[in-house]
Amino acid sequence: MSGIIAQNTLDNSGLIKAPAGGGSWTFIKKLTASGDSNLTMVDGTADVVLDSTYKVYLFTFTNVHPSASPYARLEFNLSDDTGSTFAATKTTTCIRSEYNETGGTPLLDYHTGLDLAQSTSNQPLGSSLGSDSDQNTSGWLELYEPSSTTYVKHFMARVNETNYNDSIFDCLYGGYANTTSAIDGIKFQMASGNIDAGDFCLYGLTT
Amino acid sequence: MTGIIAQNVGRTSGLIKAASGGTSTGAWTLIKTLTASSSATLSFVDGASDVVLDSTYPIYVFKFINLHPSASASFTFNLSIDSGSNYNVTKTSSHFRAYHSEDDSGGVLAYDTGFDLAQSTAFQDVTGDSLGTDSDIGVSGTMSLFNPSSTTFVKHFQVNLNLAKGNTESKNSYTSGYGNTTSAVDAVQFKMDSGNIDSGKIKLYGLGDS
Numbered sequence: 001m002s003g004i005i006a007q008n009t010l011d012n013s014g015l016i017k018a019p020a021g022g023g024s025w026t027f028i029k030k031l032t033a034s035g036d037s038n039l040t041m042v043d044g045t046a047d048v049v050l051d052s053t054y055k056v057y058l059f060t061f062t063n064v065h066p067s068a069s070p071y072a073r074l075e076f077n078l079s080d081d082t083g084s085t086f087a088a089t090k091t092t093t094c095i096r097s098e099y100n101e102t103g104g105t106p107l108l109d110y111h112t113g114l115d116l117a118q119s120t121s122n123q124p125l126g127s128s129l130g131s132d133s134d135q136n137t138s139g140w141l142e143l144y145e146p147s148s149t150t151y152v153k154h155f156m157a158r159v160n161e162t163n164y165n166d167s168i169f170d171c172l173y174g175g176y177a178n179t180t181s182a183i184d185g186i187k188f189q190m191a192s193g194n195i196d197a198g199d200f201c202l203y204g205l206t207t
Numbered sequence: 208m209t210g211i212i213a214q215n216v217g218r219t220s221g222l223i224k225a226a227s228g229g230t231s232t233g234a235w236t237l238i239k240t241l242t243a244s245s246s247a248t249l250s251f252v253d254g255a256s257d258v259v260l261d262s263t264y265p266i267y268v269f270k271f272i273n274l275h276p277s278a279s280a281s282f283t284f285n286l287s288i289d290s291g292s293n294y295n296v297t298k299t300s301s302h303f304r305a306y307h308s309e310d311d312s313g314g315v316l317a318y319d320t321g322f323d324l325a326q327s328t329a330f331q332d333v334t335g336d337s338l339g340t341d342s343d344i345g346v347s348g349t350m351s352l353f354n355p356s357s358t359t360f361v362k363h364f365q366v367n368l369n370l371a372k373g374n375t376e377s378k379n380s381y382t383s384g385y386g387n388t389t390s391a392v393d394a395v396q397f398k399m400d401s402g403n404i405d406s407g408k409i410k411l412y413g414l415g416d417s
Binding site for chain 2: 024025026027030060062063065097098099100101102103104106107108133134135136138139140158160162166167168170172199201203206
């Protein structure tokens with residue numbers, strides 16, 4: 001680069017050349033929970049984009065706190081009818097690693113209680129979140145090409161949960177919505193009770 | 208934005224307006240790059256040397272790029288709640304890994320009890336074993352830190368690294384846990400558990416939410 005472009009590269013003002021190859025994340029939407037029974041992001045609603053604009057979408061959730069405990073884990077589901085129903089058929093896996101504040105025997109296993117097999121139920125994002133005031137779930141979920149009308153819709157997630165029994169609960173999820181209909185909505189909720197607090201953000205990956 | 212600037216936002220050619228507050232690639236903002244050079248420690252302290260590690264971003268991500276040790280050693284980190292005066296936040300964590308050797312031995316996925324923490328202030332070992340010291344050996348990967356500035360919640364972190372254990376084994380490690388404090392975390396320090404970080408880079412990014 002030379003001239004004005006070079007001068008502004010790494011600066012915080014002026015013009016810079018767009019990055020070759022793309023690949024940058026664009027912030028789309030933030031929802032902040034406040035005693036909500038669920039939070040939804042639906043394409044075309046409230047500035048949400050969840051269509052062919054981006055090939056990959058990233059959802060982050062930070063400091064999600066439940067109103068009820070125990071067993072009030074975070075869950076999600078997908079919609080292919082613009083949020084009228086959230087009941088996509090899903091097949092998923094869950095790897096769980098867990099260790100308690102008191103030590104003891106750690107766990108690493110495939111968690112059969114948190115996977116789905118051709119189920120329209122909500123997909124868990126955790127197990128049994130504690131409700132102490134400092135306990136929360138944080139993590140991310142990637143959704144690949146939800147607008148495809150050819151392929152199933154893959155997703156992957158990694159979730160940290162402060163379990164009700166005072167352990168770190170690290171879950172790695174993978175799965176797909178077994179539909180060739182476009183996915184255009186997502187819903188987050190607790191398995192019981194409300195989402196007292198927490199931020200949910202949506203990003204799109206420019207490719 | 209309007210005109211030519213708006214037309215090129217999100218594209219891979221042309222001119223775009225630089226983001227304020229750092230070097231931005233979309234929602235990710237590069238905050239700081241530290242380059243190791245026989246470094247005993249590498250520290251990111253909010254407010255020092257242009258580092259931002261506060262409420263500006265809800266999620267911070269560290270990228271580790273080819274960190275090479277001076278001696279056979281594990282890569283570790285700790286958190287600070289007093290601007291780097293002490294790195295001793297109480298942590299509970301889990302650690303598991305998959306490994307497979309160049310001679311086709313291994314092929315194992317297992318929890319590793321030697322590298323988790325239960326309410327410990329010790330440095331968190333995120334490689335779970337000693338790195339090799341061959342000149343082509345290093346560790347690379349990612350660490351996410353969620354909302355470190357919170358004064359309400361514990362501070363979750365997730366680490367995923369790939370390294371060469373010894374000099375002949377690929378190891379993919381997963382460490383996850385939380386700093387069990389409701390004080391704001393405002394600094395992170397990285398170091399080898401023996402010797403120095405001879406070379407490599409650690410880059411700190413902030414993920415914007417607006």
